[in-house]
Amino acid sequence: MLFLMLAPLTAALAQDEGSAIKGRLEAIDGEERVAVAGVTIVVTQDGTDIGSAVSDEAGEWLVAVPGAGVYQVTLDVTTLPDGIALTDPDATALPEVAVREGQQKTVLFQLGPGAVSTVSSLERFVDLVVLGLKLGAIIAISAIGLSLIYGVTGLVNFAHGEMVALGAVIAFFFHVSVAGPEWPLWIAAIPAILLGAGLGGGQEVLLWRPLRRRGTGLIAMMVISIGLSFALRNLILILFKGEPRSFVDYAVQREVEFLGISTVPKNIVIILASVVILILVGLFLERTKTGTAMRAVADNKDLAESSGIDVNRVILTTWLVGGGLAAIGGIFLGVSEQLQFDMGFKLLLLIFAAVVLGGLGSAYGAMVGGFIVGLVVEVSTFWVDVEFKTAVGLGVLIVMLLLRPQGILGSRERIG
Amino acid sequence: MDIGGILIDALRASIGPVAAAYAVSAIGLNLQFGYTGLLNFGHVGFMLVGAYGMAITVDLGGSLWLGILVGILASVVLGLILGVPTLRLRADYLAIVTISAAEMLRLIVRSSWADPFTSSVFGIQQFAGAFFDLNPFDPGSPYGFGDFAFRGRQLWVMVVAWAIVGLAVLFTALLIKSPWGRIIRAIREDEDAVRSLGKNVFGYKLQSLMIGGALGGIGGMMLAIEQQNVFPNAFLPRVTFFLYVMVILGGAGTILGPVLGAIVFQFLFFFFDGVMVQAQAAGWFGEAIDATDAAQVKLMLVGIGLMALMAFRPQGILGNREEMLVGD
Numbered sequence: 001m002l003f004l005m006l007a008p009l010t011a012a013l014a015q016d017e018g019s020a021i022k023g024r025l026e027a028i029d030g031e032e033r034v035a036v037a038g039v040t041i042v043v044t045q046d047g048t049d050i051g052s053a054v055s056d057e058a059g060e061w062l063v064a065v066p067g068a069g070v071y072q073v074t075l076d077v078t079t080l081p082d083g084i085a086l087t088d089p090d091a092t093a094l095p096e097v098a099v100r101e102g103q104q105k106t107v108l109f110q111l112g113p114g115a116v117s118t119v120s121s122l123e124r125f126v127d128l129v130v131l132g133l134k135l136g137a138i139i140a141i142s143a144i145g146l147s148l149i150y151g152v153t154g155l156v157n158f159a160h161g162e163m164v165a166l167g168a169v170i171a172f173f174f175h176v177s178v179a180g181p182e183w184p185l186w187i188a189a190i191p192a193i194l195l196g197a198g199l200g201g202g203q204e205v206l207l208w209r210p211l212r213r214r215g216t217g218l219i220a221m222m223v224i225s226i227g228l229s230f231a232l233r234n235l236i237l238i239l240f241k242g243e244p245r246s247f248v249d250y251a252v253q254r255e256v257e258f259l260g261i262s263t264v265p266k267n268i269v270i271i272l273a274s275v276v277i278l279i280l281v282g283l284f285l286e287r288t289k290t291g292t293a294m295r296a297v298a299d300n301k302d303l304a305e306s307s308g309i310d311v312n313r314v315i316l317t318t319w320l321v322g323g324g325l326a327a328i329g330g331i332f333l334g335v336s337e338q339l340q341f342d343m344g345f346k347l348l349l350l351i352f353a354a355v356v357l358g359g360l361g362s363a364y365g366a367m368v369g370g371f372i373v374g375l376v377v378e379v380s381t382f383w384v385d386v387e388f389k390t391a392v393g394l395g396v397l398i399v400m401l402l403l404r405p406q407g408i409l410g411s412r413e414r415i416g
Numbered sequence: 417m418d419i420g421g422i423l424i425d426a427l428r429a430s431i432g433p434v435a436a437a438y439a440v441s442a443i444g445l446n447l448q449f450g451y452t453g454l455l456n457f458g459h460v461g462f463m464l465v466g467a468y469g470m471a472i473t474v475d476l477g478g479s480l481w482l483g484i485l486v487g488i489l490a491s492v493v494l495g496l497i498l499g500v501p502t503l504r505l506r507a508d509y510l511a512i513v514t515i516s517a518a519e520m521l522r523l524i525v526r527s528s529w530a531d532p533f534t535s536s537v538f539g540i541q542q543f544a545g546a547f548f549d550l551n552p553f554d555p556g557s558p559y560g561f562g563d564f565a566f567r568g569r570q571l572w573v574m575v576v577a578w579a580i581v582g583l584a585v586l587f588t589a590l591l592i593k594s595p596w597g598r599i600i601r602a603i604r605e606d607e608d609a610v611r612s613l614g615k616n617v618f619g620y621k622l623q624s625l626m627i628g629g630a631l632g633g634i635g636g637m638m639l640a641i642e643q644q645n646v647f648p649n650a651f652l653p654r655v656t657f658f659l660y661v662m663v664i665l666g667g668a669g670t671i672l673g674p675v676l677g678a679i680v681f682q683f684l685f686f687f688f689d690g691v692m693v694q695a696q697a698a699g700w701f702g703e704a705i706d707a708t709d710a711a712q713v714k715l716m717l718v719g720i721g722l723m724a725l726m727a728f729r730p731q732g733i734l735g736n737r738e739e740m741l742v743g744d
Binding site for chain 2 (some may be wrong): 179
């Protein structure tokens with residue numbers, strides 16, 4: 001019996017030449033690095049248990065895997081020593097670890113001092129509010145495009161999440177990738193936003209406008225958009241690969257005091273920059289001719305057309321603006337968390353909650369809805385398990401549909 | 417490149433139990449999307465609750481047959497929960513809620529909170545013993561001829577699975593020919609006209625969503641029984657895309673379309689998979705595409721395929737253009 005139990009272990013050690021997933025667990029506390037021993041790591045493949053390992057005195061662990069493939073690596077948080085926790089409590093599992101034949105793949109779990117014991121519940125609540133505002137800002141910026149495009153064309157674009165992800169990935173290319181110019185992030189963001197806008201405009205010119213001209217119905221267009229989202233997501237997966245990665249700039253920051261709240265500077269910058277962008281979008285919609293035309297087309301397309309507005313031009317502008325904003329949202333999301341090929345799809349679910357909450361088709365609704373959803377989702381983790389924070393977003397969505405389906409700022413006739 | 421071998425593998429896949437399970441799910445989606453015009457973008461969620469409903473029941477000590485009942489019931493209830501808030505609204509609201517709900521359900525079953533029931537990422541195994549006990553074939557020995565010999569275990573699954581497909585086809589054919597079927601098709605064409613005739617449009621849509629959901633749940637259970645395993649990553653959002661491709665490829669709004677679509681899709685999918693894997697191994701793509709990329713290129717093409725189908729031939733193989741909703 002003992003032999004049986006030991007067999008996988010010895011196999012793991014003997015298989016130094018074969019494919020394996022390994023890593024070294026270290027808790028980073030300020031400048032100090034401490035090896036973390038006795039933590040269980042489990043490797044699975046599509047739900048099948050491949051093997052597990054316990055980190056040794058040096059924090060090192062290794063799990064042999066049968067060969068090339070994509071594996072899931074999970075850290076058993078219950079085995080973490082007291083006072084040590086994952087830096088990102090959500091990151092208990094790495095869902096897509098791709099291993100090549102014969103490769104010993106190193107994966108990283110970021111550990112730090114456990115926060116729960118040292119922080120008072122009021123401070124934790126305030127922290128969550130800040131995180132909620134930040135997530136809300138990201139959702140709001142990304143959601144405006146979806147909502148405006150819906151307003152002028154009636155199409156719910158299920159590929160909008162991929163526009164968010166592409167913004168982040170393009171910025172990653174100019175910022176981090178060795179094949180790119182390795183510019184600082186704030187410079188790399190410029191081509192990313194321009195290309196994001198171009199992607200929106202390109203979609204309109206090459207795909208949606210011809211489809212409208214052919215008389216393709218809205219339901220068929222939504223099915224096409226879901227096909228597009230699937231194609232783009234896999235394209236991103238091919239270009240970016242499965243592992244989550246981070247921008248280099250602003251990745252690690254020290255907390256600062258700001259208005260009595262201690263948080264990392266990037267959170268404050270994201271929130272403030274988003275507010276500025278949202279105000280600019282509001283001014284654009286209210287004060288410029290194009291913005292007014294956009295609202296007119298959203299309100300009544302035929303009337304707008306008969307009063308001399310070039311509807312196709314307005315729709316194109318909307319796609320350009322929406323694409324650019326989605327790219328900004330993606331870059332902020334990448335700074336705030338990590339980049340992953342399906343980051344856009346995950347955010348899309350929250351974007352949906354936000355636009356339905358605020359009123360589908362209304363840019364201001366998307367802003368209000370975005371902040372509410374962001375706050376509710378983050379603050380809910382004060383009471384419920386962090387794994388459920390996105391489920392809370394969906395709960396908000398369904399309750400809203402039951403109580404007030406047109407949303408906070410939406411108009412009644414859009415929904416029926 | 418071994419084209420013959422690839423063809424045989426693809427043909428085997430297209431008549432295998434997985435194709436049959438997809439066909440049953442696709443029949444359910446076709447009832448919702450093809451006949452009623454409901455945009456259910458989270459069909460995989462119905463498959464998930466069906467499969468998990470069954471597996472958890474057996475795990476807690478119930479019989480497999482009770483589990484199957486629970487699974488069907490669970491998917492019907494899911495239809496009710498998602499339909500009530502959304503079906504009075506425009507089509508896009510159902511799409512938004514279903515796509516979100518399906519992914520949430522997957523995240524919930526894989527969470528550590530649900531672990532006591534679902535074993536989170538590892539899933540539940542070995543719950544279908546009662547089904548395999550009924551196997552009249554010898555599980556180990558091969559049946560059939562040449563390259564198309566199947567082991568007794570697999571043959572038993574295939575026979576039952578395709579029988580279920582047959583029943584599901586018969587069931588939908590009867591439904592669609594009935595007055596109920598005429599009304600849901602009329603709802604797809606012009607909801608307001610049906611309403612003006614005094615019909616409860618909301619009720620009919622809800623029924624269609626629930627019945628289609630139950631068929632989705634049955635398909636999910638068939639997948640689970642075949643593999644004796646349910647785990648969260650079997651229910652990725654991509655399954656819903658595949659089902660849409662199948663329904664539209666075969667012909668949305670036709671009785672046999674989804675079945676044909678499932679068979680053709682599985683064939684093409686595995687044929688292309690074989691070609692990509694062998695081409696990659698033979699170094700046709702050089703360093704540009706590695707083995708995992710090859711699989712993703714294939715998935716990307718599925719997405720493009722869905723777009724092209726919907727744009728250029730929305731009626732699929734069997735449909736006629738009149739039946740297919742093209743003008744909204």
